[in-house]
């Protein structure tokens with residue numbers, strides 16, 4: 177199959193020596209037979225590629241990406257982390273900003289990249305299709321603007337994924353039917369490859385070939401469906417310089433932690449001389465829930481290009497392994513997230529809201545739904561698993577929220593009464609859970625006036641056991657001003673908030689049995705999805721949406737929908 181990516185570049189703007197381009201891509205959604213772990217599966221792909229093709233752009237560019245759906249599934253594509261200023265129609269979550277692109281239909285995603293540079297990613301945002309439909313978004317800084325760190329010799333995307341030997345759509349549909357936890361993946365992958373530690377997979381190993389004494393920029397993306405991951409390279413130190421396409425104060429670490437939805441640029445300095453060893457890179461989960469999970473390990477190889485003289489002896493070199501934190505090492509996770517700080521420099525300031533207009537307190541966690549009368553369910557005590565925010569388990573509407581809002585036809589689609597805080601206060605992280613674990617199902621959204629400064633505290637619950645939840649907010653970056661364990665204390669915890677150089681990002685882990693406080697300016701009109709990026713929790717309802725109203729000025733209003741916007 178010919179590669180169908182057509183990249184035409186047309187000049188759109190010229191000011192000074194800075195060029196702003198329009199970049200055209202074509203994404204053909206098509207099936208492809210792919211073999212991993214000796215299992216061949218027909219998977220949904222973009223242009224027959226797995227992982228999908230990279231989008232490469234420069235800060236300020238406009239992207240026009242035409243998506244043609246040639247498969248029997250409905251699909252949408254989300255440009256994860258892209259701010260989508262006033263262009264919410266291009267954000268992508270199905271039934272939130274658009275109806276799905278149905279079989280045989282096309283839709284052009286049209287947006288600009290404003291004030292962002294680094295690594296983001298794109299993925300399907302319909303059911304569990306993102307398990308195979310994902311790829312990098314590489315955003316170079318404006319021309320002639322250097323990185324605030326050493327210029328790398330080479331840049332390499334490292335995308336983690338999860339491989340399933342069976343159809344992921346069947347897995348989630350079976351789980352929703354039985355009420356139990358879904359089957360876990362069969363392997364983790366680096367750039368689609370599982371590596372040496374799985375049966376029948378050693379040829380499918382990602383190899384990073386390097387030269388001694390150079391600096392490499394690894395653009396790391398966690399595209400796994402349901403698992404946070406630790407990542408390390410034997411005998412090498414990584415320097416984190418950016419997360420979620422925002423520069424951070426550089427820090428060195430042997431291991432990084434990355435949740436689904438998160439991205440990070442790290443520098444890898446190779447050894448000055450050709451070493452007498454080969455090095456494994458490894459990733460495996462950080463898992464805090466009580467359910468079963470895929471506890472396997474993906475490997476890749478860091479290989480030094482050998483000097484000619486040594487060529488014959490390279491095969492015999494010893495293979496060194498990194499040591500990774502324990503699967504449940506929350507102490508490491510906490511230390512790691514505390515190291516992440518914004519640059520907060522004159523060139524890259526941290527514009528943290530100092531005063532707050534709107535305070536919100538949301539509980540996040542698992543709960544249950546009753547089993548149908550004539551059914552036996554496999555969730556807790558014969559119930560069905562559910563998940564909620566403030567005990568509201570989000571019910572997906574049958575038309576897109578943004579369309580309903582824009583056309584003034586929200587009645588029967590959503591209610592603008594999402595709770596500011598839980599209706600029922602209890603010991604959120606106590607060891608004795610409440611006797612009623614049932615959630616409410618509803619399609620409720622929270623309305624924000626334009627430019628409101630928002631503080632949101634998200635509190636994990638222990639109702640069905642504590643668990644880390646990577647919460648992702650569409651349409652915004654936010655500052656992570658505080659986090660802690662136990663129940664959030666509104667009197668004392670804010671005293672320790674970091675309003676100077678907190679990390680700015682789009683996906684943050686709510687600590688297991690703890691809380692996280694974020695702040696942002698609601699400066700982007702539209703309907704913005706917020707959800708756990710563990711796909712199983714999203715399927716169970718751990719999601720909601722914000723409606724940010726238009727501002728008064730003409731440039732503070734959501735633009736009208738494009739004419740090809742899909743209909744439900």
Ligand SMILES: *[C@@H]1O[C@H](CO)[C@@H](O)[C@H](O)[C@H]1NC(C)=O
Pocket residue numbers: 207208209218
């Ligand atoms: C995948 O393989 C099956 C069985 O060999 C074949 O019938 C099918 O056409 C293939 N699909 C694609 C997309 O190549």
Ligand SMILES: *[C@@H]1O[C@H](CO)[C@@H](O)[C@H](O)[C@H]1NC(C)=O
Pocket residue numbers: 240286287735738
């Ligand atoms: C993309 O969106 C911009 C801003 O709304 C609009 O001016 C332009 O015509 C659109 N381009 C296409 C090809 O739809």
Ligand SMILES: *[C@@H]1O[C@H](CO)[C@@H](O)[C@H](O)[C@H]1NC(C)=O
Pocket residue numbers: 342343346347350359
């Ligand atoms: C999930 O795993 C169970 C047990 O191995 C198996 O019986 C079932 O068919 C699997 N479901 C799907 C959808 O693959």
Ligand SMILES: *[C@@H]1O[C@H](CO)[C@@H](O)[C@H](O)[C@H]1NC(C)=O
Pocket residue numbers: 411451452453496
């Ligand atoms: C790798 O690290 C181990 C443990 O720190 C050390 O003993 C060994 O010498 C290192 N090997 C290389 C080739 O760097």
Ligand SMILES: *[C@@H]1O[C@H](CO)[C@@H](O)[C@H](O)[C@H]1NC(C)=O
Pocket residue numbers: 471472
């Ligand atoms: C992974 O889980 C399996 C089954 O639950 C268990 O037998 C195995 O020991 C675990 N492996 C590791 C490395 O924890």
Ligand SMILES: *[C@@H]1O[C@H](CO)[C@@H](O)[C@H](O)[C@H]1NC(C)=O
Pocket residue numbers: 502504
């Ligand atoms: C982590 O897991 C180990 C066993 O794998 C267990 O002994 C330990 O108590 C666990 N730690 C926490 C904090 O849950």
Ligand SMILES: *[C@@H]1O[C@H](CO)[C@@H](O)[C@H](O)[C@H]1NC(C)=O
Pocket residue numbers: 548550551
């Ligand atoms: C349960 O009952 C409903 C209606 O009473 C019926 O539609 C459904 O097929 C039944 N499900 C099973 C598994 O028997």
Ligand SMILES: *[C@@H]1O[C@H](CO)[C@@H](O)[C@H](O)[C@H]1NC(C)=O
Pocket residue numbers: 556557613640
């Ligand atoms: C399940 O039932 C047992 C025994 O009645 C009870 O102790 C436990 O809390 C229940 N769990 C849930 C999740 O409802």
Ligand SMILES: *[C@@H]1O[C@H](CO)[C@@H](O)[C@H](O)[C@H]1NC(C)=O
Pocket residue numbers: 603605606607608
């Ligand atoms: C909540 O539960 C935890 C663990 O059971 C306990 O240590 C704590 O004191 C409780 N907090 C309150 C306010 O009851």
Ligand SMILES: *[C@@H]1O[C@H](CO)[C@@H](O)[C@H](O)[C@H]1NC(C)=O
Pocket residue numbers: 611612
């Ligand atoms: C929950 O259980 C406690 C003690 O087991 C009981 O006192 C309380 O009334 C129960 N609450 C509800 C709402 O059933």
Ligand SMILES: *[C@@H]1O[C@H](CO)[C@@H](O)[C@H](O)[C@H]1NC(C)=O
Pocket residue numbers: 545546547548614615616617
């Ligand atoms: C929520 O929806 C489920 C079906 O998804 C249903 O079984 C349950 O009764 C509903 N719960 C409430 C409180 O309405």
Ligand SMILES: *[C@@H]1O[C@H](CO)[C@@H](O)[C@H](O)[C@H]1NC(C)=O
Pocket residue numbers: 248249250275276278574743744
């Ligand atoms: C695809 O989306 C349309 C519009 O929402 C819906 O009517 C249809 O049932 C969906 N089909 C599938 C297979 O999900």
Ligand SMILES: [Cu+2]
Pocket residue numbers: 644645646708709710713718
């Ligand atoms: Cu979650």
